[in-house]
Amino acid sequence: MKTITVFKGDGIGPEIVDAVLKILEAAKAPLSYECFEVGAAEYERHGKLIPDAAFASFEKNKVLLKAPITTPIGKGFRSLNVTLRNKYDLYANIRPAKSNSAVKTRFENVDIVTFRENTEDLYVGVEEQIDENTVHATKIITRKASERIIHDAFAYAKEHGRKKVTCVHKANILKMSDGLFLNIFQTIAKEYPDIEADDKIVDNVCMQLVMHPETFDVMVMPNLYGDIVSDLTSGLIGGLGLLPSCNLGSEYAMFEAVHGSAPDIAGKHIANPTALLWSACMMLENLGMEDIATKIRNAVDAVLEEAKVLTPDLHGNATTQAYRDAIIAHL
């Protein structure tokens, strides 16, 4: 029995966490859970976005299943996600976007895995007010952080029989920072002669992704592009409700949906828990519980494809609970 830490989050967070934990239970995942309220409501109650006990639990268990958290804009808060990624050096943000035949989109054969560097770039959050009308923001790219994410992308490609890794950058303009990232990419690519390595400029990538997404395989890129481009890949497969992620470091691992707390639909019981559920499947695989992950993935496929129980974001009319119960019935 492995104990994991769970953050319930804001907005739709508690609704989708509830669905995912019930499904994990029904799949007989040998897990026990330490659940914490985190985020805006916790801040109102106790003055901290993440209580100390929640941090302590993650530090003990090393594995975190995390629901989305609302980041208040402009109130002097640092994003909790950025905080967690930096505090625990969760440097590799891996986001697989794969078409599902039950979900109608413009494309059928999307199967793209984005490796987003998670600890630096513009997201170090170093902004400086120069005067009333001017702000500077700092973009940081280091050899250490670039090497490890690029290595991970190639190692993943090799391990999973992938054909190609694409480096996404803007080295034509940001010659030193993205230039360093690209240069390291080209060096590491030589260690993987069996895997095709190419590089593309990020704006061109955005165009090509919406024209010919099937030509992309594994992509690796600095933090900001990774944030944006991976949301774009979610649009190719049917939306944010279907894009899981893991954030891995050498010691800690955090699993979360890519989407946010969706305040526009919170409390309406229509949130799609699939992205968080697939994140939980990535967690099970990471813990060596592949058989249970497969069981859950198969149940999801069956419910989407055969039973056609779909939440409104996928043009169905099922509630979160009805969808959850259909998956549990299938298990």
Ligand code: NAI
């Ligand atoms: P969002 O991802 O919460 O929502 C964007 C749109 O997608 C909304 O229309 C929402 O209803 C829909 N959506 C998202 N997830 C869905 C799901 N599971 N099922 C059905 N529909 C879904 O992005 P938004 O509105 O920009 O951000 C809201 C808050 O979330 C902000 O405070 C932001 O900072 C935070 N956020 C937190 C993240 C995290 O904790 N990992 C990641 C992204 C945003």
Ligand code: MG
């Ligand atoms: Mg994002």
